[in-house]
Amino acid sequence: MSQMKLIALFVLMVLAGGAGSWGAEADGGDPLGLGELKARGEKLEVSWVVLAGLPNELLGGGVRADGTDAAGLDRDYLKGLDGVGGEAEVVLRDGMVVRYQDDKTGRLWEAKAARMNRKLGEVVNFQDLVTASDRRVGYAYGEIAAKEAGQVYAVFGSDDRAVVWVNGEQVHAFRKHGRSMALGDDAFAFEVKRGVNRVMVKVENGTGDWGFVWDLMTRGEQEAMHRRQQLKVKVERLAGMRVVGLGDEGAYQFHVGDGAFPELGFENETMAAEVLGDYALRVRWFDGEANEVEKPVGVGRYGAVIEVLSDEVSVTRGYPFYGLPDGYEKAGLLGEIDGDYLEMVGIDRAVLTDGEAMMGVEQVWRQEDLVAKQQRRARVLGALHAWGEQRKAGAEWEEWLNTRIMSSDYLLKVKLKADGIEAKPNRRIEGPRVIGADEERGMMVHEGGLSEAGFKEGFKEAIAEVCQTWSDEGGEPFTVMVVRKGVIGYRGAHYPKDSRVIDEKTRFHVASISKLLFSSVLSMARYEGLIDVEDALGLYLKGFAREGEKMMSVRMCMMHSAGTEGHGNYGGMGNLWFEENVKGMLPSLEPGVRVKYNGLSLNLVGRTLEVMGGVSFERYMQKKLYGPLGCVDTDVYDTSFGTNTTARDMAVVGQMLLNGGKYGALKFFDEKTRDEMLPVRRGDVFEKMSEYDDEYGLGSNWYRDVHEDEARTKLRFGKRMFGHGSATSSIFRVDLDHGLVITMARPGGGKDYEEHYQAFFHTIADYME
Known part of the structure; x- marks a missing residue:
């Protein structure tokens, strides 16, 4: 199976065998009965x-x-x-x-x-x-x-x-x-x-x-399927149409000024009418504390929640806006964000000295789409203004914090207020907890001798040579770590000659490995009894079924069996209303029936955790997983593909999983909860599943792809080696049978990937005692 998964829209194909079009009169009968x-x-x-x-x-x-x-x-x-x-x-x-x-x-x-x-x-x-x-x-x-x-x-x-x-x-x-x-x-x-x-x-x-x-x-059944698909297409088109401030172009479309909220409408009203027919917009405004307001109350961030109402399709969406001070220079709103700019729009210029705050600013500068640029600018300015006020009150900047997370925190508050949902602190993940004095602690990743790790002498030199050859011949840089029994057997940063220099702290996008990393945080919530894999999303998300054929469970979502498609679609986790588009797709979805590899369903689980406790997904990942583990070189923005990290940080998470949920004096969950993450036969957990023999876990796969013989009958590693694949060909493997963690962060597969992959793993196996 390719690591790049096809997510295809259902389209009737006209073939040489005489297939008709959708509008054809002939039915074709039912020749097969x-x-x-x-x-x-x-x-x-x-x-x-x-x-x-x-x-x-x-x-x-x-x-x-x-x-x-x-x-x-x-x-x-x-x-x-x-x-x-x-x-x-x-x-x-x-x-x-x-x-x-x-x-x-x-x-x-x-x-x-x-x-x-x-x-x-x-x-x-x-x-x-x-x-x-x-x-x-x-x-x-x-x-x-x-x-x-x-x-x-x-x-x-x-x-x-x-x-x-x-x-x-x-x-x-x-x-x-x-x-x-x-x-x-x-x-x-x-x-x-x-x-x-x-x-x-x-x-x-x-x-x-x-x-x-x-x-x-029969033809009739396919026509019914086609009608469902047409509705799906409408929802898809609607998801791509933006609502903006009308009456002014460019800089003002996501800003509030002159003492009044702007009138909102679709950026392309002609297309909106074509898709929706007769429609109406209902707009609600919220201030920086997520209180609903009728008019602007000063400088700072605002949220607009818009209900799009039509006969066939209704959906709710939200956008960040920024309230400008009196006397702002309208012509200057498109300028670069520097200290003078911030003062013009009512923000303390000192915020630019705080760590990752600049990250959001740089993203605005790189944005080419003007409307998207202004939407992001409003998001960034709102976060910087709020941080400036918190800073004055004595708040300290946290190393992992950035404007994206601050904005998600705020928009989540707006979303819950608009939906009439009260955030419940008792529904938030509390862990990890400190292990008691009488409990065994978890092995931590540490330096040590090769004999302690269970490797033969010469391993470091041999694997270093294999890795450098891989980088030189494959043409891709990467960081790598091999850990056994908690001991680092090898760590390195490799890059081709005459290319940019990297080190072990260089971050790479690891794509779908994000699914297993997110599953670790979900496992914390499961261990604490906050959520169960068989729970219906409808127990937590407004408008989703709690029972019946359209019910999506947490397990279905984590095992790509909820019927959804796509990665990062509808704006991903950064859009606090993306699930509204999924609700519009429900008539065409068949949860629990077949496998569709996707990230959208995992984002639904991420949204569920957010709504339960009123804590943004990114904050959960940083505060509950990466922070406690000391993973300081990891940035996350999506449950299923959005992680930039290093081999070292992944190895630490892998060691925690190898330990059955413990790491040092911290307990994230227990071994039973870890084992529930591992692959199972789909037919054993889904009654109607067509791919019943396929095995997959809660964001995990078995890896039995390195063999001793050409006939591929004998494995070189344990049968219980698990992990997840990656569109960038990054590697995350945990071998429960040999106490082994192997990680690699890289930007792409490069030339002759499989050949070098096998040489890499065979070298590790050759030197294991």
Whole structure:
């Protein structure tokens, strides 16, 4: 499975097999009798003959096509079999043996076909037939009987790329890049003839999960799905339309001046009318203390909460505004933010001397979109003004604080006040707690000898050489740390020759490793009894279901099974009203039915923690996890992809997880809570899950990808090595069986990543005692 996951909108594709458009008169009937089966509560079952384990060869020479270096999808491994034309025509039979010889290496590959019965909507998992599944190609042959000729509509998902043939004709292909499997990622139509119809599906695999899932339906069912999709598209378009202050352009669109609040409206009113039809805006204003007000009460920050009301779609959103002093220079509002500028807008210039306050200012300067720039400027100025007042009252700056977190804290207060929700201190995470004198403490990451760590002499030199070669040949810098039994076996910062110099404190974006890091904070809340994985989001979030088929549980959200899509969409955690857009999607979502790898559902859990205790997600992460662990080089802004950090800080979190929730004298949670984070079989926790054999945890994956032998039958590390992948190819691994933590922070994969990855891990294994 690729670390970059495809999140696809449902689109009807017009294919060579004769598929019509949405507006076509012809229905296509029900040639497969699907309606009759549905009336009896049954589903069509296909008896597949599955062939797995053929090689997914490389294109070679560093060549990539459609985002991948794999050649297997376009290589016909069945050509000449049974004397027919190849993969599109072959009829696979149970027990059939296929042999393929690699022209480049001379290696002879052999695969044996086996029968696998699956109902529509159930996953055909190639990994059920083979142990070694990385970089492989598989086929599945099945037959479907039609009582008459007609058109059939299919929805499909695969991991990774795939081609589908019906009666020898290609009816679908997904070949862009690797992805996770989600039913409905693709849709297509094809013609069937009366009698038996031959179906061949070919799926290639990069790494990780490997299989496909499909469902067949009538035209009417797809039209109903299309109507739900149209509503979804409206919500998506609405989410991208900004509300601004009217009557003035540029600098004034998110500022309050002249003793009155500005009139608000959509930036593009024509598009708003096109999407919404007749609509109205209801605006409420809040001052710097989150009190609702009718008119401005002075200099400082304000919040506007806007209800967008229409017949089909209604949504609430909020924006920060900044109140300007009398006598401000309107023409100067677009200038750079320096001391003179701050004084002009009523802010103490001394705030610019405080740590990360400058971070928000620099973000404003880099913003190219003028409207977004002014929105961010209002957010930053509001935070700086509030901090200036706190500073005068004796408050001290905290190293991790920045204008983004200060703004999120304020907007959360506004959100709760507008929704009539009272923040409850007893619903806030209290930990970590100090371990009692009679309790065993957790091992801390520390310097020590190689023998103490359980490494042979020469390890540091060997791994340093492997790492520097990786950086030089791969072309990417990285920081790395290997810890065993709490002892640092190796730490380093590597960068290619003639590139920018980095050190161990250089931060890199680690993307989806954020999911496991956030899960650690969620585990604190679970351990303290504040929330349970089976809780419905509707218990905490206004407008979400508490029961029924649209109910989303915390577990569904953490395991990518809530039906949502996307990473950072709707503004991510920085938009304190992003979940309003998700509510608009509920008619088209199917929680608990299939896997859609995404970050949006984790953000819903993050929002749940915020609403429960009135504490912003970023503040929780810093105050409850990173601060107590001494992780001073980590910045966070999203639950699922928004973390900039170092190998050292990740290793400390990894050691805490290895210890079962303890670190030194601090207890974040217990070992039972840690184990509940680990991967489980989806079918064991979700009754209706189509990918029932797939394993995933609360933001965690197993990593069993380094083997002793070419046949990949024996692991070099423990079976209980877990972690999470990353779009930047950063590494977070915790081996519970060997007391090992391995972390790497890097900006991208670079050249020949897999080759260097294997050399890196094999070197660690070679030197372990």
